[in-house]
Amino acid sequence: MPPRSPLAPAEFPALPVIGGARFAIAEAGVRYKGRPDVMLAMLDPGSVMAGVFTRSATRSANVLDCQAKIATDSSEGAAIVVNSGNSNAFTGRAGEGSVAAICEAVAEQTGLPANRVFTSSTGVIGERLPHDRITAKLEELTGKLDGASLPDAARAIMTTDTFPKAATAQIEVDGKPVKIAGIAKGSGMIAPDMATMLVYIFTDAKIGRAELQAMVSELNAKTFNNITVDSDTSTSDTLLMAATGASGVDVAWNAEFTQALYGVMLDLAHQVVRDGEGASKFVTVHVNHAASEADARTHALSIANSPLVKTALAGEDPNWGRIVMAVGKSGAAADRDALSISFGELLVAEKGWVAESYREADGAAYFKRSEIEIIVDIGLGQGHATVWTCDLTHGYIQINADYRS
Numbered sequence: 001m002p003p004r005s006p007l008a009p010a011e012f013p014a015l016p017v018i019g020g021a022r023f024a025i026a027e028a029g030v031r032y033k034g035r036p037d038v039m040l041a042m043l044d045p046g047s048v049m050a051g052v053f054t055r056s057a058t059r060s061a062n063v064l065d066c067q068a069k070i071a072t073d074s075s076e077g078a079a080i081v082v083n084s085g086n087s088n089a090f091t092g093r094a095g096e097g098s099v100a101a102i103c104e105a106v107a108e109q110t111g112l113p114a115n116r117v118f119t120s121s122t123g124v125i126g127e128r129l130p131h132d133r134i135t136a137k138l139e140e141l142t143g144k145l146d147g148a149s150l151p152d153a154a155r156a157i158m159t160t161d162t163f164p165k166a167a168t169a170q171i172e173v174d175g176k177p178v179k180i181a182g183i184a185k186g187s188g189m190i191a192p193d194m195a196t197m198l199v200y201i202f203t204d205a206k207i208g209r210a211e212l213q214a215m216v217s218e219l220n221a222k223t224f225n226n227i228t229v230d231s232d233t234s235t236s237d238t239l240l241m242a243a244t245g246a247s248g249v250d251v252a253w254n255a256e257f258t259q260a261l262y263g264v265m266l267d268l269a270h271q272v273v274r275d276g277e278g279a280s281k282f283v284t285v286h287v288n289h290a291a292s293e294a295d296a297r298t299h300a301l302s303i304a305n306s307p308l309v310k311t312a313l314a315g316e317d318p319n320w321g322r323i324v325m326a327v328g329k330s331g332a333a334a335d336r337d338a339l340s341i342s343f344g345e346l347l348v349a350e351k352g353w354v355a356e357s358y359r360e361a362d363g364a365a366y367f368k369r370s371e372i373e374i375i376v377d378i379g380l381g382q383g384h385a386t387v388w389t390c391d392l393t394h395g396y397i398q399i400n401a402d403y404r405s
Helices: 061-069 091-111 131-135 138-143 150-158 209-222 255-274 293-305 307-314 323-328 360-366 394-401
Strands: 021-026 037-045 046-052 078-086 119-122 163-174 176-185 197-203 238-243 282-288 340-344 346-350 371-376 381-388
Touching: 021 138, 021 371, 037 138, 037 150, 037 163, 046 061, 046 209, 046 323, 046 360, 061 119, 061 238, 061 255, 078 091, 078 150, 078 238, 091 119, 091 209, 119 238, 119 371, 150 176, 150 197, 150 394, 176 255, 197 209, 197 255, 209 238, 209 255, 238 323, 255 282, 255 381, 282 293, 293 323, 293 371, 293 381, 307 323, 307 381
Parallel strands: 078 119, 197 238, 282 371
Antiparallel strands: 021 037, 037 078, 046 238, 163 176, 176 197, 282 381, 340 346, 340 371
């Protein structure tokens, strides 16, 4: 495992037990030896599921299967099975057979209908999934299910991640507590339209499936779909959320619950960027006063995905001309003489030229920080967007050059 990211949180959060949800992990040896690589989550009857998935045209058999069954009847509960080390993507009919075999084996072991078993796989693309290694562990997994094992699950789903990712929130509705806890994996092949991320969020709140799906979809657009590490959209990314209803507290259209869920999702999304392969800088890109919201997002992603911008960040070189380049190439509306660029509170360029107050030494000092803000004002309208990214270092190349070796 590569060394822990310098941008990692100081500690893993204390995750609450979510009523109606139990977890277990096992060492199946899908690809890795001597470490957990499979997790099982069991959800009580009545648990509703919502999800968002990659838009990749070559998405995996697991993703296609989850999409087909996400809205099925919740009366009998659900199960989630996740393996790391093999993505089961671009494996043809064999991949579909692997998903079916796992779902049928879990159904037989647990008594659930197969259409309430959701699977995810993450890892190498184009290699057949040895699903028999996973199904051989189901008796062990079901025998170890425990409400306090979500932190273990966060570790079992890691691939090139350097730290496990989790976030939590708790609110009170009419004096009754409602808990949310989520885990995620992701480090490289991270781009909007989801990424090579697996995200699982659990709550004991009571909410209808349609309302939960609408909430998750809306918040995903503001969080996971606004991060990028390397602009590469994965074949496998999946976000599943389960609401068990164990608290008995109805949170449909509850603003406080929505805000708490947003906080959990944003925290997890930021952790994925902080664990970007080889990353040494956490970068926030704000684009303001674009001609439209869509234009603002286009400009922000052009900046955040530019290899020239990202390598300048890695080299601590405040080469603001590369930001000008990224705005100009994006295809969204821009006017040289209306544009301004700032690094944090440091005004760098305005009115088509370098700002009179800007000093290169100040920019260089700012770029030595581990957390950087790039603020671009387009000066053409009211559109705004924020995207989070990281720098591009030699470490990224080393990790990905050696990924299959």
